[in-house]
Amino acid sequence: MIWTTWSSRGIQIIAVILFLTGVLTQEFLIVTTAIFILVALFLANYMALQAFSHLQISSDRQHIIVESGETFHWSAVIANPLNIAAGRIQLRQDIPSGFSQSAPELKTEFVLGPHQQARVDMMLVSENRGRWIFPPLDLYQTDLLGWTDIATQKASPVMVTVWPKRIILPADFWRSARAMGDIKGQRWDEPDPSLYIGIRRYQPGDPLKWVHPYASMRMRELMIKEIDHTRSFHVEVICHPLSQLQSWYGIDREAVEDCFVLAASAVESALNQDFACGLTISCPLPGYGHGVSLPPVTGHSVVAEYLTNLAWAIPSGSLSSNLEMLMNQIILRNERPGLIVVVSPLWDPVLSPYLRLLAEQGYVIGWLTTSAEAHCDDDVDIRWQWKKGREIYAQYMARVI
Incomplete structure (x- = not known):
């Protein structure tokens, strides 16, 4: 050039x-x-x-959502609609650090004749959770004689959202909610009619998921579980990526990313179990400078929204001040008692008075962590621990057996 x-x-x-x-x-x-x-x-x-x-430059997608570790394709098309040759074209695209690529930028060069178009394909592997923005393409053009050179940026920036990784939760992870209201009759319940209000004969219109297989075999006809709907069960997942108790120590990047992995896994599992699930994130993200607390909702369509929020979250060293405001929002919702799952590498003392108040209202409190040495100031009902390469297991249960 x-x-x-x-x-x-x-x-x-x-x-x-x-x-x-x-x-x-x-x-x-x-x-x-x-x-x-x-x-x-x-x-x-x-x-x-x-x-x-x-010259007409267009890309196939302006917002791409991928899984962590997924290989994805992004392409741009350069078209010359004129009867004259466009000359030699050179494209350069900077690659964000969250993606694996042999070079920090993509370079390609070709000659574009009259009424011709070229397609540039880029294949990348997403490595880190986050919200990544690919800057506009740098376009360099020279005439066929090489006498004139023009440089500019064309095409709009491309935003790529990389969702956190998820792990499979064990089958008994939600058994703490076994006796809580309308979740009775799910597959983790014990096959004992005494857990329900009663058993009756099947009537047209009854959901088949309420069929009691053991009672039906004994009675030689379809028997339905009578379920108590006086309480509505929901899950509140609180993602609090606190890796250092003192903000000036910075953050432990590995512990923080593991926290997002566990929060994403819990949210996805709860929604797949048809629970009403809420999500609270104590660190800032675009549009929410002091974190966000989303009320419990149901439906598989919400999974994408929750995973996107977890992907966009920006961990910082000071999170406790945000947590106080968000916990007040949870209390003011006046929801019926459910299950609180605190996902955090370390226990934050700021949580204790709020969780104590929720426990008095009938909530079951659980703590999901990656640290074996971290201790909790208050007794929680359930404490889960996870290590990479292993399953999540419950360390102890205080009130719920």
Whole structure:
């Protein structure tokens, strides 16, 4: 590109020198040659500008959502609608650090003729959770003679959201909620009719998921569980990526990312179990400078929203002040008692008075952590621990057996 720029200026200087020399020496051939070079340079510049202004660049997607560790494709199409050649095209695309690539930028070069188009495909592997923005393409164009060089940025930035990784929760993870209201009759309940209000004969319109298989086999006809709907069960997942008790120590990146993995796994599992699930994130994210607390909702369509919020979360060293405001929002909802799952590497003392108040209202309190040494100031009902490569297991249960 530097050589092209200097060659264009050099040709202009040579043409001017030839023209002045021809005028001074009164050599018509030299003057004609100089004028011819200047006209050719002007036409090359004009054609390059025309082709450059009419180039059409489009990308297939402006917002891409991928899983962590997933390979995805992104492509851009460059089209020349004119009857003249666009010359040599060079594209450069900077690659964010959250993706694996052999070089920090993508470079490609080709010649685009009349009414031709080229497609540039880029294959990347997402490595880190987050919200990544690919800057606009850097476009460099020269005419066919290499005399004119134009550089600009075209196409809109592309945003890529990388969801956190998820792990499979053990089958008995939600057994703490076994006796809580309308979740009776799910597959983790013991096959004992005494857990329900009663057993009755099947009537047309009854949901098949309420069929009691053991009672039906004994009675030789379909028997339905009578379920108590006086309480509505829901899950509140609190993602609090606190890795250091003192903010000036910074953050432990590995512990924080593991926290997001566990929070994403708990949210996805709860919604897949048809629970009403709420999500509270104590660290800032775009649009929520002090964290966010989303009320419990049901439906598989909410999984994408929750995972996107967890992907966009930006961990910081000071989270306790945000947590106080968010816990007050949970209390003010006046929801019926459910299960609170605190996902945090370390226990934050700020949580204790709020969780104590929720426990008095009938909530079951659980703590999901990755640290074996971390201790809790208050007795929680359930404490789960997870290590990479292993399953989540319950360390102890205080009130719920």
